[in-house]
Amino acid sequence: MATVRVILPYxxxxxxxxxxxxxxxxxxxxxxxxxxxxxxxxxxxxxxxVRDRATGQxxxxxxxxxxxxxxxxxxMKALLxxxxxxGREPLVIVGAIAGG
Amino acid sequence: MSRIRVLVGTRKGAFIxxxxxxxxxxxxxxPFFGGWEIFHIAGSPANPDRLYASQTSSWFGQVIQRSxxxxxxxxxxxxxFAYIGDPGTHLYYDGTPKPWTFKRVWHLEPSPSDPDTVYAxxxxxxxxxxxxxxxxxxxxxGLREQQGAKWMPGAGGMCLHTILLxxxxxxRLVVAxxxxxxxRSxxxxxxxxxxxxxxxxxxxxxxxxxxxxCVHRIAQHPARPGTLFMQKHWDVMRSDDAGESWFExxxxxxxxxxxxxxxxxxDPDTVYxxxxxxxxxxxxxxGKLRVYRxxxxxxxxxxxxxxxxxxxxxxxxxxxAMAVDTLDSCGVYFGTTGGQVYVSADAGDHWQAxxxxxxxxxSVSVQTLP
Numbered sequence: 001m002a003t004v005r006v007i008l009p010y011x012x013x014x015x016x017x018x019x020x021x022x023x024x025x026x027x028x029x030x031x032x033x034x035x036x037x038x039x040x041x042x043x044x045x046x047x048x049x050v051r052d053r054a055t056g057q058x059x060x061x062x063x064x065x066x067x068x069x070x071x072x073x074x075x076m077k078a079l080l081x082x083x084x085x086x087g088r089e090p091l092v093i094v095g096a097i098a099g100g
Numbered sequence: 101m102s103r104i105r106v107l108v109g110t111r112k113g114a115f116i117x118x119x120x121x122x123x124x125x126x127x128x129x130x131p132f133f134g135g136w137e138i139f140h141i142a143g144s145p146a147n148p149d150r151l152y153a154s155q156t157s158s159w160f161g162q163v164i165q166r167s168x169x170x171x172x173x174x175x176x177x178x179x180x181f182a183y184i185g186d187p188g189t190h191l192y193y194d195g196t197p198k199p200w201t202f203k204r205v206w207h208l209e210p211s212p213s214d215p216d217t218v219y220a221x222x223x224x225x226x227x228x229x230x231x232x233x234x235x236x237x238x239x240x241x242g243l244r245e246q247q248g249a250k251w252m253p254g255a256g257g258m259c260l261h262t263i264l265l266x267x268x269x270x271x272r273l274v275v276a277x278x279x280x281x282x283x284r285s286x287x288x289x290x291x292x293x294x295x296x297x298x299x300x301x302x303x304x305x306x307x308x309x310x311x312x313x314c315v316h317r318i319a320q321h322p323a324r325p326g327t328l329f330m331q332k333h334w335d336v337m338r339s340d341d342a343g344e345s346w347f348e349x350x351x352x353x354x355x356x357x358x359x360x361x362x363x364x365x366x367d368p369d370t371v372y373x374x375x376x377x378x379x380x381x382x383x384x385x386x387g388k389l390r391v392y393r394x395x396x397x398x399x400x401x402x403x404x405x406x407x408x409x410x411x412x413x414x415x416x417x418x419x420x421a422m423a424v425d426t427l428d429s430c431g432v433y434f435g436t437t438g439g440q441v442y443v444s445a446d447a448g449d450h451w452q453a454x455x456x457x458x459x460x461x462x463s464v465s466v467q468t469l470p
Binding site for chain 1: 135136157158159160161162163176179180182201202
């Protein structure tokens with residue numbers, strides 16, 4: 001079991017009534033899908049807010065950053081960087097800059 | 101003494117406006133859900149402290165919020181709006197088939213008798229129902245079987261925006277969709293039929309088609325549910341047979357394009373509309389914000405202007421942004437895309453702004469509290 005740090009954008013941590021930064025216990029390989037599974041299990045109101053309920057894919061205006069890299073287009077089943085898996089670096093969920 | 105609670109959904113959050121029965125002095129609270137689009141807030145007639153709100157965002161999708169204390173506190177409930185089966189395709193703006201995809205909830209209609217039962221009209225157009233206070237949602241798929249492949253979005257999206265629950269016959273529901281038309285169920289939402297006979301729309305290939313009309317709003321008086329008033333894309337229409345046939349009642353309106361519509365709480369023949377210049381110019385004719393009232397069920401309309409701006413006014417009044425209260429002197433309310441919410445405590449004769457600088461108003465609903 002890995003403990004992964006996740007930083008949520010304002011609208012999601014207010015929706016979840018949570019802190020901006022969360023520690024999530026992630027079972028198995030630390031992939032985007034596994035982190036989002038853990039996020040949605042702990043905060044069911046975030047289901048559908050980060051990834052589409054029907055397709056399981058990232059919502060178009062949501063981005064994922066880690067270790068100064070944009071990992072938004074990683075496959076959901078791809079491993080996240082080791083620094084994220086070990087909790088040294090957070091996975092940052094961001095609302096894309098769009099709309100002015 | 102009665103109180104009034106006005107529930108306002110805007111582009112950037114929700115607001116609640118409270119007053120006593122005089123409706124002169126208002127207490128404004130909010131924004132709730134600041135920064136999110138609040139398409140609609142509605143209170144349960146069976147339990148006025150039970151409120152439902154549709155909170156949505158292009159970034160983070162759909163949330164349904166519920167309050168059990170009249171809007172003091174809120175909690176998110178279910179947001180899984182899954183179409184039943186393979187929903188197939190509808191027509192896109194360019195006439196090509198496009199897969200049915202859930203986007204947002206436009207309208208929430210709580211049951212008159214059960215606080216836990218609420219209907220949701222969504223984009224892409226479908227009707228959902230929850231019987232557990234919004235925790236879970238089930239589609240009523242028979243509606244989409246009414247030539248859904250021929251439905252097409254209006255400019256605002258292919259939205260189901262009007263849900264009328266017949267107060268006399270609980271098995272009867274009427275819904276309206278832009279741009280598909282009006283539909284009625286007489287068996288609690290299992291099966292449906294188009295009710296668009298008499299509508300005439302020049303902007304579709306067959307102006308008299310069974311489906312495809314861009315209905316903007318339908319209003320009904322609870323004491324006479326068989327009479328329906330419709331603000332169509334163009335034309336103000338009336339039916340006296342629960343939608344089996346429609347006839348035009350635009351009469352002397354300066355424009356019969358518009359969105360919002362309401363019926364007086366105590367007089368089924370008194371109807372309100374807000375004429376808009378055209379589908380190309382979404383603002384009032386001549387820059388004058390005028391509510392028009394007919395006391396004869398249409399055709400004969402009077403402009404109501406006292407307290408409303410009569411120059412340089414270029415706001416719109418959207419389809420879900422007009423409502424009435426049920427006090428003896430019927431109050432009429434509407435919100436504008438300029439962020440004003442107006443009230444008339446005397447059925448439209450005089451108006452005052454409750455607030456002037458909210459974000460663009462998407463919806464206004466009103467609760468008359470004991």
